[in-house]
Amino acid sequence: xxxxxxxxxxxxxxxxxxxxxxxxxxxxxxxxxxxxxxxxxxxxxxxxxxxxxxxxxxxxxxxxxxxxxxxxxxxxxxxxxxxxxxxxxxxxxxxxxxxxxxxxxxxxxxxxxxxxxxxxxxxxxxxxxxxxxxxxxxxxxxxxxxxxxxxxxxxxxxxxxxxxxxxxxxxxxxxxxxxxxxxxxxxxxxxxxxxxxxxxxxxxxxxxxxxxxxxxxxxxxxxxxxxxxxxxxxxxxxxxxxxxxxxxxxxxxxxxxxxxxxxxxxxxxxxxxxxxxxxxxxxxxxxxxxxxxxxxxxxxxxxxxxxxxxxxxxxxxxxxxxxxxxxxxxxxxxxxxxxxxxxxxxx
Numbered sequence: 001x002x003x004x005x006x007x008x009x010x011x012x013x014x015x016x017x018x019x020x021x022x023x024x025x026x027x028x029x030x031x032x033x034x035x036x037x038x039x040x041x042x043x044x045x046x047x048x049x050x051x052x053x054x055x056x057x058x059x060x061x062x063x064x065x066x067x068x069x070x071x072x073x074x075x076x077x078x079x080x081x082x083x084x085x086x087x088x089x090x091x092x093x094x095x096x097x098x099x100x101x102x103x104x105x106x107x108x109x110x111x112x113x114x115x116x117x118x119x120x121x122x123x124x125x126x127x128x129x130x131x132x133x134x135x136x137x138x139x140x141x142x143x144x145x146x147x148x149x150x151x152x153x154x155x156x157x158x159x160x161x162x163x164x165x166x167x168x169x170x171x172x173x174x175x176x177x178x179x180x181x182x183x184x185x186x187x188x189x190x191x192x193x194x195x196x197x198x199x200x201x202x203x204x205x206x207x208x209x210x211x212x213x214x215x216x217x218x219x220x221x222x223x224x225x226x227x228x229x230x231x232x233x234x235x236x237x238x239x240x241x242x243x244x245x246x247x248x249x250x251x252x253x254x255x256x257x258x259x260x261x262x263x264x265x266x267x268x269x270x271x272x273x274x275x276x277x278x279x280x281x282x283x284x285x286x287x288x289x290x291x292x293x294x295x296x297x298x299x300x301x302x303x304x305x306x307x308x309x310x311x312x313x314x315x316x317x318x319x320x321x322x323x324x325x326x327x328x329x330x331x332x333x334x335x336x337x338x339x340x341x342x343x344x345x346x347x
Contacts, residue, residue, distance in 0.1 A: 005053070011060050012049045016067075029075075036074040042148055047159050054222070055193035069308070070191045077305045082136050083144065084288040085303055092282060093273045094125035095134050102270030103146070103277040104164075105246025110154045111197055112146050112161040115248035115270050119170035119205070123177050133303045135184050139192050141281050160197040164238065166250045168203040182318045186310040198241075199227045202234035202251060211321055218317050 016037070041048035049067075056062035074080065087095065100117025107113055123131055142161065150158040188195075201208075216224060230237050233251045244252070249268050270277060310318070 005050075005058060008053055008058050008060050008063075009046060009049055012053060012063055012067075013046070015060075015064050016045075016049070032075045033068075033071045036071055036080055039080050039144070040071075040074065042144065044157055044159065047157055051159070051194040055189075057222075066190065066193070073191055073306065073308060079136065079140065079305075081292075082133065082303065083140050083285050084292045085133070086282070086285045086289050087130060087134060087137075089282075091126055091130060092134070095130060096271060096273040096278060098122045098125040099131050099134060100166075100271040101135075101138065102248075102272070102275055104248040104270040105242065106150065107162050107242045107246070109241075110150050110158050112142065112150065113242055113246050113248070114142075114161050114163045114196075115250070116163060116165045117168070117250070117271055118165050119167045119203070121177070123180055128180050128183070129304055131180060132184060132187070132305055132307075136187065136305065137281070137285065139188070139195075141284065142195075143192070145284065160195055162198045162200065162241065163196050164200045164202060164234070164248050164251065166203050166248070167201060167205060167208045168250060170205050170208050172207065178318065178321065182310060182314075183307045185318075186308055186314065187305070189311060189314060190308045196226065200234055200238060201227065201229045202238075203232070204229060215317055215320055218313070218320060220313075 037045075049063075052063040052067045052070075053060070056066055086092075098121060100121045102115050104113045104115045147158055147161075204212075212229065219227075228237070233253065235247065235251050235253075238247055238251055248270060269275060272278065273282075
């Protein structure tokens with residue numbers, strides 16, 4: 001980190017230490033903001049400030065505003081309590097079958113490996129609020145349990161993960177999920193910035209490749225550097241950064257056809273509710289809820305979260321993806337109609 005960046009960290013730290021928590025028009029108790037900040041940085045305040053500075057290209061004023069907005073969002077939406085609010089088990093199982101995400105192991109550098117089944121996630125087994133709740137619980141469990149445990153194990157700060165995104169099964173119907181995915185992405189971008197070291201994209205179909213050509217130039221250089229589109233299931237390249245045991249199940253065979261059904265019911269499928277990661281996560285939430293309930297009853301009812309307004313650049317990217325999907329779908333339909341015409345004319 002250069003001298004200018006070190007100075008930026010010091011200035012942002014001074015702003016926070018001087019109690020500059022009141023940039024929001026929302027009346028939130030200053031002590032609540034300080035408490036949620038402590039929960040968020042887990043004893044690594046400097047590293048947390050660096051994440052927000054990176055997300056705003058080291059602009060101190062913008063990073064400060066982003067951090068204050070994040071703290072207000074956490075307090076207003078009771079994010080500190082999200083790991084004490086279990087989703088009913090049957091519903092959680094359904095979410096795990098339709099929001100494909102899990103942790104398959106660790107990289108050789110000790111970073112958690114998060115696997116995401118982008119193409120085969122349907123988000124059709126529960127209402128949006130439960131998918132958002134589950135996603136935030138995963139984020140908080142990663143930040144409060146997984147990363148601190150990895151840090152203690154390796155004796156050095158580990159604050160990021162690597163993600164392997166499986167595009168198997170990606171179709172034009174994914175447009176139906178764009179609103180929910182944009183909401184989840186906005187929550188991550190504004191409140192959990194710079195938590196992913198590298199994105200590895202595997203099992204890429206044509207529809208992704210076509211969209212990627214259009215979207216890639218719109219991404220910030222910092223983001224583009226993090227993304228690697230791999231050949232096939234990516235096994236050969238991924239084995240350079242993680243052991244075989246940590247490979248997501250959809251990367252273990254060259255003929256892997258499906259991130260959802262490959263090894264379904266097997267503990268090797270990190271998307272499954274039966275996988276050790278999800279069992280530990282769900283049990284952690286249940287235990288926390290029991291502890292809190294014994295002290296004071298948790299307020300019942302659905303867990304609603306305010307979705308922040310997306311960054312204009314991110315909104316532009318989402319719109320571009322939507323436009324490109326429609327364009328590709330129209331091309332496909334036109335080609336199909338032409339083939340049907342040939343079949344009719346040629347009997």
